[in-house]
Amino acid sequence: MSATGVEKTEASATREDLRREQDLKELLLWFQQNEKLPKEIDPLLLRRFYQCMYGDLAETQKLIEVNYALRNRHPHLFIQRDPLDADSRNTFDYADILPLPGLTPDKAKVSLYCFRDFDASKMHHTEDTRAFFMVSDCRFVTPDDSANPELLSEGEVQIFDMKGTTMRHISRLTISTLRAYIKFLQLAFPVRLRAIHMVNCPTYLDRIVSVVKPFISDEVFKLIRFHTVSLDTLYEFVPRAMLPEEYGGGAGSLETLRTQTQKSLVKHRDYLMDPNHWVVEKTEKRNGNSWRFFK
Structure with missing residues (x-):
């Protein structure tokens, strides 16, 4: 590969890294403000969701919401747990x-x-x-x-x-x-x-x-x-x-x-046992109605 080709490849990789960094910041802000989600998410887990959906923000958001909705629908499998019990x-x-x-x-x-x-x-x-x-x-x-x-x-x-x-x-x-x-x-x-x-x-x-x-x-x-x-x-x-x-x-x-x-x-x-990472608090904020998963 020529020097010019290497420079173009490096420039493309840099742009991709910057786009991913910006997207992840946007995703984190969306996550923190979303009433359907827990309070916290590990940065590496957030990256996995994003990569799983090939960097498509809208599809990543859908996957994240389904993930935590199912977790909270089955707390005996995903939330009420202790690896040492x-x-x-x-x-x-x-x-x-x-x-x-x-x-x-x-x-x-x-x-x-x-x-x-x-x-x-x-x-x-x-x-x-x-x-x-x-x-x-x-x-x-x-x-x-x-x-x-x-x-x-x-x-x-x-x-x-x-x-x-x-x-x-x-x-x-x-x-x-x-x-x-x-x-x-x-x-x-x-x-x-x-x-x-x-x-x-x-x-x-x-x-x-x-x-x-x-x-x-x-x-x-x-x-x-x-x-x-x-x-x-x-x-x-x-x-x-x-x-x-x-x-x-x-x-x-x-x-x-x-x-x-x-x-x-x-x-x-x-x-694993921290509710802030897993539990969605169901509140009566949406037009005075209680929000339910998969309504």
Whole structure:
């Protein structure tokens, strides 16, 4: 590239940075003045909303309002929580919910979900879902790449290890929780969902799919890939270097990743439990009428 070409590229990048900075200031002011939203938002989370909507201010505002409306509609999943309480300990004792380090070559963040204990009686779907969102909320205010804190993921890849999953686990699903979880994932997540990989699928996979498919949009269902033979097909989509040692990767052991995740939860405990970041106060300000979500 010529010197002139480099200068033009740098100038374009500078203009883009300035526009983003101005847009984020405008978004923050809008957020603070919006009665439908909490009092505070972490700057990094605000950036994720903005990037998720490709820098479209109007679409970003819509996504933010839907996100907090759903949170306040289901406070038992998103607000009334503590990463150190007995319910959370139960979840993290039998299951792993782990953001994996680094980003894929196309800048996607990868997370892994798997059972550590296959005893179905230890599964409590609503409490487990609440734990999932606590881990996600910690991740959203943590840089995706420690080497480059300004670099944000441009998509979300989820890996569900179905090893040990039985129909007893499926029978313990709470339909209202499943519906809220999928709705939030489809309509309110502050990152773009790129793929869902199901690994170690059991022979009765079709029965499991028949239970959850009615709640999943066709668009999201098309993102699901089922790996029924080995992990070799997963490596075509997720670099082995990003996966735990137990999955043939180089990202450290599950125990190490588990410890890192738990440290993050403890570090962000006050944030997760701070109503100023999550709770919308319903006031009678709009023409004397009480405002309700999704009216």
